Amino acid sequence: MIAFLSKRLGIGLVTLLVASAVVFFVLEILPGDPALLMLGMNATPEALASMREQMGLNDPVLVRYFSWIGGMLVGDFGRSFTYSSPVIDLIAERVVVSLPLAIISLILSTAIAIPVGIFAAARRGRMGDTVSMGVAQVGVAIPNFWFALLLVYVFAVWLRLLPSGGFPGWGAGVWPGLKALILPAIALALPQAAILARVTRSAMLEVLGEDYIRTARAKGMPRRYVLWRHALRNAMIPVLTIMGLQFAFLLAGTIIIENVFYLPGLGRLVFQAITQRDLIVVEGVIMLLVASVVVVNLVVDILYAVVDPRLRVSA
């Protein structure tokens, strides 16, 4: 197990290093001069030159790359040009919104998808299967911003139960913060749940055709027991894979929903940074996302081994 973990960790670190190089050098060759952007089109050449010197833009590329990496290792992600505050502070402000949102959405979508997927697989070809998979199909097809607007209309405008947008900050207490995240989490979870339910269904169907399911039935185990106790765990591998991918997406791919609900999340931060050529912020956020994907994959790998004993030996 230790050999397995250290190998996966090593792979994760290499991934991070490669990603950092790609992120840095791709942004390096993009057109647009950050100093010019900061000072505006009318800046004098002298002011521009001293700004470039101050921002360290005149140093050789490799020197800047390594000082960037070295800074990140000690938690210094640099300073944003546009917000003129440390990138790490900007990220920290947003993570407290994006991370809980992603976790709530993932819990919601899993809680909906797995029972629905199992239910549909157990009733393959019958009414329940057709209806639940039809609903899932619609769930995949509906654009989530439209669904979000619908939620706002029903719960905020009509029923007046939940806020229509904005985020009060955790300083105002846990409940107001959570309340602000409920509708966006539902809007995000729906399409994810629809996809996950379909994956769960097909994984379950495959497992239900296996010989050991017949063995369990021949032992006298009722259908429902076999479904939950024998089939589900075997069907978890593809489900875990998709859940890992979805979590990574939920952390940063939520810009549309953040805009609909006016939430200060990571998606909005990176979007604004890109439009303003605030490269140091873009780089920082991307590295954070790469790191979170690496961690999520590591967790998924460990869960694989927990679920399936055959994956514990080979490493």
Add this chain to the structure above:
Amino acid sequence: MSLLEIENLRLEIGGTPILRDIDLSIAEGEVMGLVGESGSGKSMTALTIMRLLPDAARTSGRVTFDGIDILAAPEAAMNRLRGDDIGMVFQEPMTALNPVKTIGEQVAEGIRWHAGANRADAEQTARQILDRVGLPEAKFPLSRFPHELSGGQRQRVVIAIACALKPKLLIADEPTTALDVVLQKQILELLRDLVDEQKMGLLLISHDLAVVADMADRITIMRHGEVMEEGETARTLSAQVHPYTRQLALASMHVPDRKKHAPSADDAARPLLSVENVVRHYPGRRTSLFSRPEPFRAVDGVSFSIRASQSVALVGRSGCGKSTLARMILALDRPTQGAIRLNGAEVSAMSETELKPHRRDIQVVFQDPYGSFNPRHKVERLVAEPLHLLEKQPGPAERREMVAAALHEVGLQPRDMDKYPHEFSGGQRQRISIARAIITRPRLVVADEPVSALDVSIRAQVLDLFAELNGKLGVAYLFITHDLTVARAITDDVMVMHEGRIVESGKTIDVLDNPQSEAAKALVAAAPDLHRALQKRLAEQG
């Protein structure tokens, strides 16, 4: 009254009739052999008794077990019967156990469910039954997972699950078909002892007449979903009143008529294939962080040679290294040490490019006629596959001609080349793979268990085909098999392999009639033999 009574059982699945008017009965402590070829409805009969049929199945007639009307019983009543009063053992031990649960959990589960025992008691009972089936605690604690066991050991676990609660009826559906002969004998003896100890009725389903003749008190022979003949085993199989019984018995003892291809003096002198001191290591399991793991010697210093048009059998138990050796001969794997020469050229040391012209001289036929074809390719493309090995590539018309000729040689129609593999039966598919093997006119064909997946009558035909091609084309064979009847039927010489070494070799008849090494003796003793089994039964009855 019988323990199990089946009367006029009919079964349809999705409107297709599967079983017609089946009658069958089993008394307490009786072994009933159910014999038939694939598709005859044997397994469906078993699944009907368990009521584990697919959802689309419709049944009529009567199935009475211990006074209970099985076909009309509610599902909850069936759940009480299954695993308690009726146990079932399946054909494929490799997939019959849940890979994510320990063997202890899987055996104890049924005990807890039926007997209402607590975990500790259930585990104790599970321990006892696992000891009984030959899996002692020292080597097989309850915490073992299925993937840590071999096929034979897994089948013992499945038997333990089925017999844990001392069922009144045990159904064993081809319980040994996936195992080698020595394991087969052990498993059959275990079943026999359990039946005697617990006074169980046993429904033993098999396609192998010899196995059934050895085990069963009475026999039921099925074909196309109907019972052909039923009766006391020895009498039914020796009298062979029913023509189908006779046909089955003849097919299972079939020996093809072999016309020897006269080798030229040149061919006879020079070996076609020579294997010299071949060793193949696989990295072993690491036991310590610091020492290098001891390599596993899958093939351990093997030498032999095959002459043109010679037919040689390589026999041995599963895991003895015969398939590893075959892969090296086919140049799909390289020896760790030693050399393999084909026509004098050392193929084991060649690069892939250098190998290409030699590959057409050596072709292969695999065991599974279902898995060895791409289902989306037509027969023409499948059979023509090895043609890229020829120096001069044939044009489309010439290619079709060659495929047609190859299909004709294996007894298929040239027009079959425009069909897909799923349009053919298992035996026909094996003919297609033989056509693919001979299209480049190879000098040697390696056949890995080429008939063990086939029914007896089809197997007889395919063996005839192998014999005919040997005579007509002068192609040499290396048959890899654990089935001694195949070796006896079709080969001149035999080599017995055991733990990576060839422990005995010689003329097939001499070795099989008078084995010298322990490994060969064990194989011969375990091989089911219809003649011997019938003689024993008749002698017992006086």
